[in-house]
Amino acid sequence: MATAPKIVFLDLDGTLLRSQDGHVAFNQAIFKTFGFAGDIRTIRPDGKTDPMILQEIFDTAGQDVEWGPADWQTFSENLKECYTHAVSEGPTRVRALPGVPELVRELAGLPGLHLGVVTGNMEVTARLKLQAAGVGEHVGPGAFGSDSAARNDLPGIAMERWSRHLNLPVEPRHCVIVGDTPRDLEAARTNGMKCLLVATGRYHPLEELRELHPDALLPDFSDTRAAVDALMGLFG
Ligand SMILES: [Mg+2]
Numbered sequence: 137m138a139t140a141p142k143i144v145f146l147d148l149d150g151t152l153l154r155s156q157d158g159h160v161a162f163n164q165a166i167f168k169t170f171g172f173a174g175d176i177r178t179i180r181p182d183g184k185t186d187p188m189i190l191q192e193i194f195d196t197a198g199q200d201v202e203w204g205p206a207d208w209q210t211f212s213e214n215l216k217e218c219y220t221h222a223v224s225e226g227p228t229r230v231r232a233l234p235g236v237p238e239l240v241r242e243l244a245g246l247p248g249l250h251l252g253v254v255t256g257n258m259e260v261t262a263r264l265k266l267q268a269a270g271v272g273e274h275v276g277p278g279a280f281g282s283d284s285a286a287r288n289d290l291p292g293i294a295m296e297r298w299s300r301h302l303n304l305p306v307e308p309r310h311c312v313i314v315g316d317t318p319r320d321l322e323a324a325r326t327n328g329m330k331c332l333l334v335a336t337g338r339y340h341p342l343e344e345l346r347e348l349h350p351d352a353l354l355p356d357f358s359d360t361r362a363a364v365d366a367l368m369g370l371f372g
Contacts, residue, residue, distance in 0.1 A: 139248050140304075140305075140306075140307065140310050141248060141249075141250055141298070141302055141304055141306055141310065142248055142249045142250070142310050142311075142312075142371050143249075143250045143251075143252050143294075143295070143298050143306060143310065143311045143312075144243060144249065144250070144251050144252070144311075144312050144314060144367060145252045145253065145254040145278060145291060145294055145311060145312065145313050145314065145329075146251060146252070146253055146254070146255075146275065146278075146314050147253075147254060147255055147313070147314060147315035147316060147317075147320050148253065148255040148257055148262055148265055148266070149181075149182065149255070149257070149265075149316075149337075150182060150233075150315075150316035150317065150336055150337030150338060151233070151314060151315050151316045151320075151334055151336065151337070152232060152233060152236050152240070152266070152269060152271060153230055153231060153232050153233060153236065153265055153266075153268075153269040153271075154230075154231055154233060154336075155228055155229070155230045155231075155265065156227075156228065156229040156230075156231070157222075157227040157228050157229065158222075158228050158230070159175070159176045159177050160218075160222050160227055160228055161215060161218035161219040161221070161222040161223075161228060161261075162176045162189075162215065162218075162219075163175055163176060164214075164218040164222075165211055165214040165215035165217075165218045165219075166190070166193065166211070168214040168218070169207060169210050169211040169214050170201055170203070170207070170211075172194075172197075172199055172201065174190075174193040174194065174197060174199070175193065175197075176189065176193060178193060178196045178197065179192045179193055179196055180339065181256075182316070182317050182319075182337055182338060182339050182340075183256065183287070183315070183316075183317030183318065183319030183320060183337075184256050184287070184319070185256035185281035185284070185285050185286070185287055185290075186215075186256055186257060186258050186261075186281035186282070187208070187281055187285035188256070188281075188285050188287075189256070189281075190203075190211070191285075212258050212260060212282060215258065215260065215261060216260040216261065216264070219260075219261050219264055220264060223264060223268050230264075230265050230268035230269050231269060232269040232270055232271060233336050233356065233357065234356055234357065234358045235356060235357035235358040235359065235360055235363065236269070236271065236357050237269075237270055237271060238357075238360045239357045239360050239363050239364065240271045240274045240275070241274065242360055242364055243274075243364065243367070244274040246364075246368075250276060250298065250302075251274055251275045251276060252275065252276050252277055252278040252294055252297075252298055253266070253275055253276075253277075253278025253279070253280070253294070254278055254279050254290045254291055254294050254313060254315075254320075254323065255278065255279075255280055255281065255290075256280075256281040256287055256290075257280060257281055258280055258281050258282040259280040259282050259283075260282070262278075262280055276298075276301065277294070277297040277298055277301050278294045278297070279291065279292075279293035279294035279297065287319050287322075287323050288322065288323045288326040288327070290323060291308075291311065291313060291323050291324065291326075291327040291329055292327055294311075295308065295311055295327075308327055308328035308329045309328065309329075309330075309371075310371060311327075311329045311330075312324075312329060312330045312331065312332060312351075312367060312370045312371065313329050313330070313331045313332070314331070314332045314333075314334065314367070315331065315332075315333060315334075316333065316334055316335070316336055316337030316340060317333075317337055317339070317340055318340065318345075318348055320333065321333060321348055321350050330351040330352075330370040330371075331350050331351050331352075332350065332351065332352040332353070332354065332366060332367055332370060333345045333348070333350040333352070333353050333354075334353075334354045334355075334356060334357060335353070335354070335355050335356065336355075336356050336357070342355050351370050352366040352367070352369065352370055354366060
């Protein structure tokens with residue numbers, strides 16, 4: 137019998153990559169869709185899904201905006217267009233964090249191990265960011281902010297997608313979440329998955345993450361060997 141597939145679900149922002157001036161496209165898309173000059177810099181988006189972020193921007197500005205699936209669809213199309221433009225023409229620059237390209241390549245070469253995504257970004261922007269960071273080709277299906285506003289829903293959705301993709305059952309104990317915030321850890325625990333946290337996010341230094349007792353913790357991914365070992369040690 138074939139061994140059960142192992143899946144690593146990677147978070148994007150603060151874990152694999154960082155965007156410089158990434159707020160520009162988000163703000164443009166809000167204005168284009170809702171005619172309101174909302175600003176993502178008025179809130180802390182880390183670890184949140186895009187729908188949560190949008191609602192929080194409205195709430196913070198005291199804007200009582202009602203939006204439904206059709207508005208969401210329009211917003212997502214606008215965001216894709218604005219983000220594509222911001223990345224290709226500037227000002228937005230997306231960079232892989234140190235050691236990430238090496239780590240992703242190394243993991244992608246391991247037999248029976250698959251790389252997926254669990255991120256609060258909408259799928260359209262997640263794919264653009266992964267490509268811009270130069271790691272898109274190694275990262276397969278996942279779950280996104282466009283699937284659910286609740287981050288804790290995402291690991292289950294991602295697991296289901298991988299099960300269909302591989303046409304094999306996938307179990308939570310064979311999935312590991314990799315992220316940079318307490319929300320990544322919470323999403324992993326809620327879904328019975330292990331979690332590796334990395335302290336390359338903007339708001340959560342190593343000591344703070346250590347207090348949460350993640351299953352594994354790294355300061356960054358600059359040591360590929362250490363990162364691979366830490367990750368592989370988490371699979372049951
Ligand atoms: Mg993150």
